[in-house]
Amino acid sequence: MCLAIPGKIISIDNQIDDLFRLAKVSFDGIIKQVNLAMVPEAQIGDYVLVHVGSAISVVDEEEAKFTMNILMNMDELGELDEGENLLENETN
Amino acid sequence: MKHLTEYRDPELAKKVLHEIEKITTKPWKIMEICGGQTHSLVKNGILTVLPKNITMLHGPGCPVCVTPLHLIDKAIYLAVEKKVILCSFGDMLRVPGSKKSLLEAKAEGADVRILYSPTEAVNIAKENPDKEVVFFAVGFETTAPANALSVLHAEKLGLKNYSILNSHVLVPPAISALMEDPESTIDGFLAAGHVCSIMGYWEYYPLVEKYKIPIVVTGFEPLDILQGIYATVKQLEEGRAEVDNQYARMVKEEGNTSAQGIINQVYEVSDQMWRGIGTIPESGLVLRKEYENYDANLKFKIDIEKAPENAECIAGSIMKGIKKPYECVHFGKMCNPQNPLGAPMVSSEGACAAYYNFSKFKEIV
Numbered sequence A: 001m002c003l004a005i006p007g008k009i010i011s012i013d014n015q016i017d018d019l020f021r022l023a024k025v026s027f028d029g030i031i032k033q034v035n036l037a038m039v040p041e042a043q044i045g046d047y048v049l050v051h052v053g054s055a056i057s058v059v060d061e062e063e064a065k066f067t068m069n070i071l072m073n074m075d076e077l078g079e080l081d082e083g084e085n086l087l088e089n090e091t092n
Numbered sequence B: 001m002k003h004l005t006e007y008r009d010p011e012l013a014k015k016v017l018h019e020i021e022k023i024t025t026k027p028w029k030i031m032e033i034c035g036g037q038t039h040s041l042v043k044n045g046i047l048t049v050l051p052k053n054i055t056m057l058h059g060p061g062c063p064v065c066v067t068p069l070h071l072i073d074k075a076i077y078l079a080v081e082k083k084v085i086l087c088s089f090g091d092m093l094r095v096p097g098s099k100k101s102l103l104e105a106k107a108e109g110a111d112v113r114i115l116y117s118p119t120e121a122v123n124i125a126k127e128n129p130d131k132e133v134v135f136f137a138v139g140f141e142t143t144a145p146a147n148a149l150s151v152l153h154a155e156k157l158g159l160k161n162y163s164i165l166n167s168h169v170l171v172p173p174a175i176s177a178l179m180e181d182p183e184s185t186i187d188g189f190l191a192a193g194h195v196c197s198i199m200g201y202w203e204y205y206p207l208v209e210k211y212k213i214p215i216v217v218t219g220f221e222p223l224d225i226l227q228g229i230y231a232t233v234k235q236l237e238e239g240r241a242e243v244d245n246q247y248a249r250m251v252k253e254e255g256n257t258s259a260q261g262i263i264n265q266v267y268e269v270s271d272q273m274w275r276g277i278g279t280i281p282e283s284g285l286v287l288r289k290e291y292e293n294y295d296a297n298l299k300f301k302i303d304i305e306k307a308p309e310n311a312e313c314i315a316g317s318i319m320k321g322i323k324k325p326y327e328c329v330h331f332g333k334m335c336n337p338q339n340p341l342g343a344p345m346v347s348s349e350g351a352c353a354a355y356y357n358f359s360k361f362k363e364i365v
């Protein structure tokens, strides 16, 4: 449960106030809503490390891709399939 | 900084392993706090390749395992009797309560939903204004800000039908409690990388001082863990006890201060009951008075009897590093993932589940 997964911010679509920004983040094509309140510096195109729907840090692209690969190889991405507002594909 | 792809290079792993062998002259017991690391240690076969002199103890860092039985009963009560939409992380569902699990309650018709994030629970509350939505908010410091944000989110949207059933635990007080236990034989700790990306590691300075134990902030990949073990053994062999950061590519000394601010806004520290271990002073987080409207305990005036723990399950001794899963007489027999007696057999971060699923490692001493 304490797993954190890197993804790329593709849009910031709901800015309730300065602190509260909700973004769409792509995890290798799987899109999820992510809260950016803990990473005020994050911008569209940045990679963020996401834990249960909140970004906990901005990471560089190399780190993101590397971690994603490991998680895929370790079969650790099941958590992303959980949830109600299920997945759309990035290309849709 | 090393090139990142090196972190899974098997040749490099062998080198680190060789370095560990070279410096180890005495037996050492090292505890990894985090259940994710336990899983990685067992699954990747690290336990089988470490020098005989090094024993890994598997700590209490499995949020699902330490969530009190009483709280699981409360969640089931809310779903069954109060007919709320009970939302939870998937891991909680199969944990046995005193009579049944949330999954069994769901099978019997209760509206129990598995979510990826607490934000989704807020969305469900928004879409179902005529229903009460409760999020089962469990976790360590890593998860606390996300759960706190869900409360702030609900407040900003003016939702009156959202609340949380909260059980939050903190690592540093648990380390103190483990060290104070007279049966403890722990020589050093690997601290959990993602907890420290939120909290930093300044909280560990007084602990290394007081207990004279090395604490090494460590990541999750096999090579991270091997390097964490190396750094711990090196300190032990040299008679040092310091805080060291193996996971510098993700963890800063001060942590993520925005995240800490969010935690402090919504939560305050309190005593906390850890399933199997008991109450540890100032080791949990509860909602501040300003946010008590979001406390499911108060909102639904839950008043159900406290059921006794299953006395057969020795999860507490395992999480304190005193026993190993295969020393439990029920391990793999009466207790298995299909028919669990205790939480560590069902959680993906539980030591019993890790040993059971990768059972060729269960002989390791």
Ligand code: SF4
Residues within 6 Å of the ligand: B312, B313, B314, B315, B318, B325, B328, B329, B330, B331, B332, B335, B336, B340, B341, B342, B343, B344, B345, B352
């Ligand atoms: S094997 Fe089952 S009964 Fe034994 S300690 Fe683990 S969870 Fe408890």
